[in-house]
Amino acid sequence: MNEFVEKARAAEQAMRAVFPPTPLQRNVHLSERFGADIWLKREDLSPVRSYKIRGAFNAMRKQPGQDLFVCASAGNHAQGVAFMCKHMGVRGVIFMPVTTPKQKIQKTRMFGGDNVEIFLKGDYFDDTLAEAQQWCDREGGYFLSPFDDDDVIEGQASIAVEIEDQLGGVPDHILLPVGGGGMSAGVATYFGDRTHCIFVEPAGGACLRAALEARTPVMLDRVDTFVDGAAVGRIGDRPYALLQHTPLSDTVTITEDRVCTTIIEMLNLEGIVLEPAGALSVEALAEFQSFLRGRRVVCVTSGGNFDFERLPEVKERAQRHAGLQKYFIIRLPQRPGALRDFLGNLGPADNITRFEYMKKSARNFGSVLIGIETNDPANFPALFARLDASGMVYQDITNDELMAQFVI
Missing domain, CATH: 3.30.70.260 (ACT domain)
Known part of the structure; x- marks a missing residue:
């Protein structure tokens, strides 16, 4: 067992004192539709309705003497940090884009209570990130990156630990949504060559693919914020270092309108509420249907923090995509x-x-x-x-x- 696997397993065991494993559920509808054995890793059912609590927990537990944590987030990382700040009784200062859905801002306040202070800065995540880092340099505190942090990556890898334990083995394929790359890098590193990882990005924020093409992390010229949980303009340096040998054929981009069809389908047929980033892996199944057939496949549904005020827009975009x-x-x-x-x-x-x-x-x-x-x-x-x-x-x-x- 290599060192990273040992650390991921230790993180997974430690976080059991805070929350139970998220369910791994076989989905009959998707299995029949694609002729495969398809399972959903329901990160949308974590205490903060996304996997981000994992990285926040692992990084914060490794700073036992720290009483101030600072972060930037499009919403889900903020909720994870807020939850842990209240749980640990420490202070948090959280920066979020002005464009963050209200539901995510309200949930962050709810999880953190009096332990957190929220600043809305910047139209795009990367602008917010710069503001948070500048504040931290000026005021002090421990800056907790949403993805570009070894301890965060290690914590997100606990998803893979649970999948292996829950399946009693490893899947043939696993589909991973990509934003800044922390979760996808952690899961892929944990599994290594034992499974085939497919990396799914929104068309308006395909920073992993851009980095692989340029052979270095690059800033996208433009980011579409609709898939807010994965709308990142530049992949993190640490995640890229772990993913730099990924073949381009193992990456796929999904248009924002197309993501909406899966949100509507999962809501109507399964009663599962997914945010746009959380639906990416499920929508990508159609791209790889030919070689997924007959295989055991896991889709990580990364989050369910969906603001229902967005539902009319989601329905509209889904209908446009469907023609x-x-x-x-x-x-x-x-x-x-x-x-x-x-x-x-x-x-x-x-x-x-x-x-x-x-x-x-x-x-x-x-x-x-x-x-x-x-x-x-x-x-x-x-x-x-x-x-x-x-x-x-x-x-x-x-x-x-x-x-x-x-x-x-």
Whole structure:
């Protein structure tokens, strides 16, 4: 047994004084769908509804004389640190992005109580991280990185310890969501070459893939914060050192809209509440279906801190990805009956979900924003064919990101 495995097992044993192992559950629906033996490691059922409590616990237990901990977090690490600050009776100063969902801020306050102080700084995690480090340098305290810390990585590896013990062995494949890389590096290092690790990133925050391509950690030009639990612009140096030999073929990026389909599916079919980052590993199953068939597979559902105020947006994005929702701008003549002519082109399953008169584009014409929802993606080509045949002028803006930001 190598030194890292021994430390991970020691961390797992120590944290039993604080919380029990998270469940490892076989999922019948996913197993039948993909023809594999698929298990979910339910980190969404930890005391703080994410795996982050593990790294926070392990790093903080190794600083017995420290009474002030400082961290930066998009939400889940903050909750883990807050929980442990209250449990250990120490003070915590927590920096979170201004864009952090309210649910995560409220839960952090709840877990930490009077032991923590929260500052909202920066629009993106990397800006928040810089603010927290500067405060810590100025005011003192122990800075607790969410992922770029050996003790944190070691603590996150306790996930792998539990999986091995709960399965009575190792899985053939394990799918790991990647943000800053702490959990994925810890689990992959623990298992070594005993299992095949697949690393899953959001398309708007694929910092591991960028680092592997550049052969060094690099800062992404742009980060999409929708998958807030994995929206990191630069992978940590320590996680990268452990993952630098990962083949690109073992990484996959999932679009933000696509993640939404899994959130909705797991909620509706399984009653499982996953945040966007927590759904990444499950959605990635489809990418590797051919060689997962007949194998034992574990998906780490990394978190369930989902703000239900986001549900309408998640549903909308899921429908857009599935091809069931489209938006377009139509140029309607300013005459009686023009709208009726347009409505006559709709099929029996086509429903208008948005209708907004935008402006006159000419003396005799006006622009209208139309949202259409249907029950089969094949209905849209038929609709557009009827619009073309009737001579209507329109523009599909569903996948026009810049246009959608303004009008959808």
